């Protein structure tokens with residue numbers, strides 16, 4: 001206690017002689033002193049705060065955790081960035097950014113499961129349609145090539161045109177999904193077309 005406080009309070013009655021606790025480690029002993037109030041209140045405060053935090057953030061989930069908030073903000077920023085890029089004109093970079101946006105890829109996966117697995121199978125390993133996971137491509141492997149193939153289809157070979165049925169935004173999502181399975185080399189239909197790297 002500082003001298004300043006000691007001058008104001010006569011705490012001689014509360015004075016206790018130091019007692020030494022009866023354990024000892026490597027010659028180090030410990031006084032049995034009362035913990036200071038400020039320390040105790042800090043501890044009780046922390047316990048109350050932790051309980052409150054636990055219930056609000058984890059049990060009732062009334063508030064989002066900082067990391068979830070961060071991810072939300074980042075996802076929003078990514079959407080805005082994508083929208084800007086789309087306005088400027090869709091190009092390979094646009095699809096690279098899109099394939100890096102989990103929401104869009106998930107949306108693409110849903111479309112793929114609904115409309116594409118019949119011919120390309122669940123992992124894109126190919127059946128009627130070619131294997132989309134190998135390094136060989138018939139119509140090119142750049143994102144803009146995929147976009148064109150999926151939009152326009154290849155009528156003569158049985159690949160439908162998806163532009164009208166899905167609309168451009170959903171075609172973009174499914175292309176961004178196909179980009180994520182590209183080069184995963186799932187064994188399936190034998191490679192067709194030319195080796196192609198993007």
Ligand code: HEC
Nearest residue numbers: 115116119128129130137138139140149154157158159174
């Ligand atoms: C009715 C069967 C069928 C469906 C459904 C289908 N495809 Fe295809 N797809 C094909 C065939 C067949 C080809 C090969 C075209 C060729 O040989 O020129 C192909 C080719 C492709 C290619 C080009 C592969 C390359 O090597 O260049 C892509 C990309 C593709 N499909 C994506 C999709 C997507 C995405 C969907 C769903 C929206 C889809 N396909 C639905 C049959 C299908």
